[in-house]
Amino acid sequence: MEELELESVLELARGHDADALAELYRRYARRVFGLCRYLLGSTETAEDATSEVFLKLQRSIDSYDGSVPFPSWLLRVASNHCIDALRRKQREWQVIGEAEADAALLEVAGPGPSPLSEVISAELQAAIRQAIARLPENYRVPLVLRYYSDLSYDEIAQRLGLKRDHVAVLLFRAKRELRRVARGRE
C-alpha cells in the first residue's frame, strides 16, 4: 500500500477500503494535526479534531472530485472542521467584524517595523512558531488558513463570514504582530 500512487490509494479509499484509508491517514495525519494544532491552540483538541477529520473522511471522500490536489482538499476539510469547532467554543467572531471600520487607518508604507523577512533568522523560527500559536484567534486563524492551508482571501472570507478586504487587514496585522515579536527577540 505504501508504494502505491496517491491516485490508486484514493480510488481504493473511495470504495471504503480500510487499508487505503489507513494509508491516507499515515500520509497526511501529521499535516492535518499541524493545521488543527495551529488553529485550535491545544494539543488535546487538535488530536480529537484530527481523529474526527479522518473519521469524517470515510464518508466525505466520495465528494472529492479531483479538481484540487488531494492534500489541499483535505486541509480545506480540516480547516472547515476546525472553524466549526472554534465556533462551537462560542468564541465571538464578531470581534473581527468590529475591527473592520478602522481598516482605512493603516498607514502608507513608511518607517514602520521592518518586514519579518529582514529580521528573521533560522534560530528565530521556533520563536515565530511560538508567536503564531500565541496570536489572538482572529489573527491566527486567517494566517494559518492562508499560509498553511493555502486558502485564497475569498475562501477565508467565506469560511469565516468576513469581507474579503478585512481578511487582508487581519493578515496584514497578524504579520505585523509577528514582526514585532521577532524584533523583540533580537
Added chain:
Amino acid sequence: MDCFPELTYAILADGELAGEEAHQVRNHLAACSRCRELVETLRAENRILEEVLRELPQEAGKWAGLPWLRRSWVWGDLAIVAAMLALGAAVSQWFDQQRVPEMLQWLNPFSSAGGMNLIFNLSYYFGHGGAAVLTHYADIAGWVSLLGLLGSSALLLGRRWRRSRSGLCLLTVLLALSLPSIALERRHSEFVTVAANETVDDSLVAAGNTVRIEGVVNGDLLAFGRTVEVSGTVKGDLLSWAQRTEVHGTVEGHIYTFSQSLDVGGQVGHGIYAWVQSLRVDDKGHVGDGIVAGAADVGLEGDVMRSVTVFAGSVDVSGNIGRDLTMTGGDLTLANSARVGGNLTARVRRQKEVHIADRATIGGKRDIQVRVTKTRFAQPKFYFFQAVWLLAAMLVGWLGLVFFPGFFQGTTQAVGAGWRSVGLGFAVLVGAPVAMIVGVATLVGIPVSLMLLALYLVAIYLAKVWVGAFLGKVLLKRATATTRDWLLGLLVGLLIITVAGFIPFVGGLMRFGVVCLGLGAFAWQLYHASRPAATT
C-alpha cells in the same frame, strides 16, 4: 505618483490584487525602487511564514498510528485509572484481610472508625491548642518559604506584569518588615546535650539522633530526634517529633508531641497533647493540666490533675485523674488503684472490653456506650439526601452554565487534560490553604485570604460538577455542546461519581481524585480566562 499603502503591497504579495488597482500598483512599482524592494521583502516574508508553518509543532511527531486503532487519550487515561483502582482495591482488600490487631484499628485508615478517628483526632488535637504552638514555630519555616515564594513570584510576575513591578516591590518590603523577630538558639548534631550545669536562655531548636536536656532551657524546646530526653528543666513548652520522647525532669509548659512513644516520669506543668503510638505517665509522673491524645496504648499510672480525653486502642488507668476521663476506642481497664474525680465516658465497640475493678473510684457519672453501626444503605433518608444533593449539584451546574457558559464548558473541557489537571488540582488543594495562612499572617492579606477561602470552597464543591459533566460528555459521546446535552451529561456523570463514591475503600480515593481533577481544571481555566483578551 504617490506610493501605495503597505497593505496594498501585502495583498499584491499574496497574489490577491486584481483589476485596475493591480495595474496601477504594477505601474508604480516599475517606477519606484523603494516600493519594489518592499514588495520583494513581503514576498520573502510570506515564503518564510509558509516554511515556518510547515515545520509542525513537536507533538505532531507521534502521528503515525491509525485513527481507528489509536485509542483515544481518554481511554488510555481511563485504563490507567482502572488499573490503579484495581490495584488499590486489591491492596485494600489485602489490607483488610490482614486482620489488623484490634488495638491498632484506630490507626487503620481503611476502617471507617480509623478514618473518622484520624480526622477527628487531628481536629481535636489542633483545636485544643496544638495549633497555637505549631503555628508559632511554623512562622519560622513559613517566613523562609514565603521569602522564597516571593522571590520566585517576583521573577514570574515581573515578566508578566512589567508595569506592576513597583507594587510588587512595595509588597515585598511590607512583608519583609512584618517579619517577626526570631530569637532562637539552634543546635544540630548527632548528640545535642544541654549539660546539667548549662542554661539556655532562649528557646532552643535541637535536632539530632539524641536530644538530651539535663540542664535548663529557659524558653521552649523544639526537638527533632530519635530520642528526646528531658531530665533537666524546660521552662516553656516542649514540642517534640521523635521516635521516643521521655520526660523524667520538668516541663513547666505544655508537651506537644508526635512520637512513637511518650513516657512521662517527671513533672509537666500544663497539659499534654500527643499523637503517639504509646503514651505512658508512670507512677512518678505528674501532669498539672489535662491530656488530649490519640494513641494505640495509653497507660496512666501517675497523676493527671484535670481531664483526660483519649482516642485509643486500649487505655489502662491505675493512677489519679482529677476530673473527667473520656475515651473512644477499643478497651478500657481501670485498676483497683484508679481514681477518676469526674465523669467516666467511654465509647467502645464491645461491652466486654471494659474492665473496671471493684475498688476503682469514679467520682461522677459512669457512661459507657457501645457503638452500634447500622449500615446507612438500609436507611431511606440516606437515599433521600443523596437525591437532594444530586439535584442541588444539578442546579448549581445549570446556573453555572447559564451565567458563565464559556467558563463552565471550558473547565469541563480542561478536565480532559487528565494528569495535568490532577497534578495541578493537588497542588492547588494543598497550596491554597498554605497561601491563605501566609496571607492571614501578614494581616494585610486577611481579606485576600478570606476571598481565596470562599473561592477554594466553591471550587471544591464545583469540582464534581465539572468532572461529572466531563464524564457524562465522554460517555454520551456528544461532541456538540448544547445546554441540554451538557446537563444530561452532568446528570449521568454525577450519578456515576455518587455511586462510585460509596465503593468501600476505593470510593474515598476516587472522591479525592475528583476534587483534584476538578480543582486542576478550574485553576487551568482560571489561568486562561485571566490572560489578556485578544486585541484587534
